[in-house]
Amino acid sequence: MWNPWRENLKDTPRESLNWRLWFGVFVFGIMGAARGIDEGLIGTTATLDPFIKKFGLKDSSKNKHEQAELLSNITSMVQLGSILGALIxxxxxxxxxxxxxxxxxxxxxxxGIAIFLAAAPSGSIGMVYAGRFIAGIGIGQTTVVAPTYLAETSPRAIRGLCVGAFSGAVYLGIMLAYFASWGSSIHISDKSQAQWLVPNSMHLMFAGIIFVLSFFAKESPRWFIKVGRHEDAAKNLSQLRNLPIEHAYVQSEIIDINDQLNREREATMGTSWLGPVRELFTIRSNLYRIMLSVMSQVLAQWSGANSITIYAPEYFAMMGTTSQNEKLFATAIFGLVKFVSSMLCALFLVDYIGRKRALSTGIILQLFSMLYMALFLVIDTSVGAAVPHQSPSQKRAAQGAIVMIYFSGFGWALGWNSIQYLLNSEIYPLRLRALGGSIAMTLHFANQYGNSKAVPLMFIGMTTGGTMFFFSAVTAVGLAWVWFFLPETTGKSLEAIDAIFELPWHLIGRKGKQMTEGVGGLAEVLDQEGEKTVELEMREKRVERVEDEGEETRV
Structure with a gap:
């Protein structure tokens, strides 16, 4: 029987794949639904008549630019709040x-969501802005907290799968949001504000579930070690791996974590909060990490796929789907496609074929889809009109364009969506992981905010076809960047990934994994009989020495 995990899990004790691990993956994984629910709901909510009338989205006293500005403000306010959330x-x-x-x-x-929903009776656009901004502060933090926890608690062989649960949950949220809006448009009267209030209550449901379940999860052992609670760290790691504390697998992981943290403390550039910031921006290896974070967020967000997620009904209308129910149903199926493809990536591709191959495959699919849509919109200018005059060949081309929307979603979920979270949870050392992830997600939401604000106006200023050509060009640049700069980290421990960034910059992306084989991790600190090697003994002595020096300093 074919088993894609057999090779990856050969050094991982079976006991470590237990219910405690999967419970933590579930709790922190579904935090991805926070973003997904909002992205899926706000785009579809803005197409529902009660919401449009209540907040004047099609007010005849406003011109097209003013209507587009109002829509982009409402849509992007969570992204604006998320910038602050990711930053703190x-x-x-x-x-x-x-x-x-x-x-x-x-x-x-x-x-935040309670304030947003409370705007329904009064129609206060100020409450909509304020509520969505505050909700964004909470939602923005999920993109740092959850991937950090998942990367720190998962065995290295399935780290991609565990962090991928978060990116997959983004599309679980989007799918549920799309179907909720479609269902409410069918079963709730378009005269009632409940048509948009009911779907948006999903925010409250998911926040409550995550809050309650968090009390049954285990704290990250790496965080316990970082704050000096070594006994708690060993206890939690033992429980997460379902192995005794004395087991070689648990001990080697503890030693790896301590060794990396102590080396970081030896090299620290200050004891204040500015110390880690200086380390991040003045050390060559960390600058490369920052470059990866910056470029991955810029290239992903401006590849166009996220704008399709937020403005999906508008995109389907551009491709010829004019009926309200048809647009929402097509959008719901789009969410299903993205969810399935993101789960496929998390379960098989990221850890099995590697980060770079999965990402490159997704980008190629996305590029092909974007180019088709761009050419279609430039050639057939009648599409999307109230009564389009299309020949049979034009109608088939329009159907192909709708299919390309689904293909672009598949490519995005397969590639950039998974990698942008996984990458930033892996590449930073323990001392800088939360800070690096926070900066990356701040950039994520800053670019997403700019994208969601710009797209309605780009459609007017650049035309829809020109906008799609712009997204295609960014996607092509992303493919070249991935080949040259992005290192392959599949199968490496978090501590061993450090070695990749010590290489010359021009080798990190193309040959980093091959040139650092055999560095760090269980296989490198234990011999074939499970006995300690010289390297492991040296590590233990170095850890003891640094801890003794730390005790003397505190005294």
């Missing part, structure tokens, strides 16, 4: 721990 997440994640950071973000998320 590194401090809260390191200060409170991964679990309490989760609980406080759920509270902020609920408060």
């Amino acid at each position: 997440a590194f401090y809260l994640t390191d200060k409170l721990g991964r679990l309490w950071a989760t609980r406080q973000l759920c509270v902020i998320w609920v408060i």
Whole structure:
């Protein structure tokens, strides 16, 4: 029987794949639904008549630019709040721990959505803006807290799968949101505000579930070690791996974590909060990491796929789907396609064929789809009209364009969507992981905010076809960047990934994995009989020496 995991799991004890691990993956994985629910709901909510009339989205006293500006403001307000949320997440994640950071973000998320929903009776656009901005502060933190926790608690052989649960949940949220809006448009009167209030209550449901379940999850052992609680770290790691503390697998992981953290502390450039910031921006290997974070967010967000997610009904209308129910149904199926493809990527491709191959395959699919849509929109200018005059060949081309929307979603979920979270949870050392992830997600939401604000106006200024050509060009640049700069990290421990970034910059992306084989991890610190090697003994002595020096300093 074919088993794609057999090779990856050969050094991983079976006991470590237990219910405690999967429970943590579930709790922190479904946090991805926070973003997905909002992206799926706000785009479809803005097409429902009660919402349009209540907040004047098609007010005849406004011109097209003013209507587009109002729509983009409402849509992008969560992204604006998420910039702040991602920016403060590194401090809260390191200060409170991964679990309490989760609980406080759920509270902020609920408060924001409650204000947004309370705008229904009065029609106050100010309450819509304020509520969505506050909710964004909570939602923005999920993109730092959850991937950090998942990367830190998962065995290295299935780290891609575990972090991929978060990116997959983004599309679980999008799919559920799309179907909820479609269902409400059918079964709830378009005279009632409940048509958009009911679907948006999903925010409250998911926030409540995550908040309650977090009390049954285990705190990250790496965070315990970072704050000096070594006994708690060993206990939690033992429970997460379902192995005794004395087991070689548990001990080697503890030693790896301590060794990396102590080397970081030896090299620290200051004890204040500015120390890690200086380390991040003045050390060559960390600058390369920052470059990866910046470029992955810029190239992913401006590849166009996220604009399709948020404005999916408008895209389907551009390709010839004019009926309201047809647009929402097509959008719901689009969410299903993205969810299935993201799960396929998380379960098989990211850890099995590798990060770079999965990402490159997704980008190629996305590029082909974008180019087709761009050419179609430039050639057939009658599509999307109230009464389009199309020949049979034009109608078939329009159907092909609709199929390309689904293909672009498949490519995005397969590639950029998974990698943009996984990459930033893997590449940073423990001392800088929350800070690096926070900066990456701040850039993520800044670009997403700019994208969601710009797209309605780009359609007017650049035309729809020109906008799609722009997205195609960015996608092509992304493919070249991945080949040259992105390192392959599949199968490496978080601590061993450090070695990749010590290589010359021009080798990191193309040959980093091959040139650092045999560095770090269980296989390198134990011999074939499970006995300690010289390297392991040296590590233990170095850890003991640094800890002794730390004790003397505190005394």
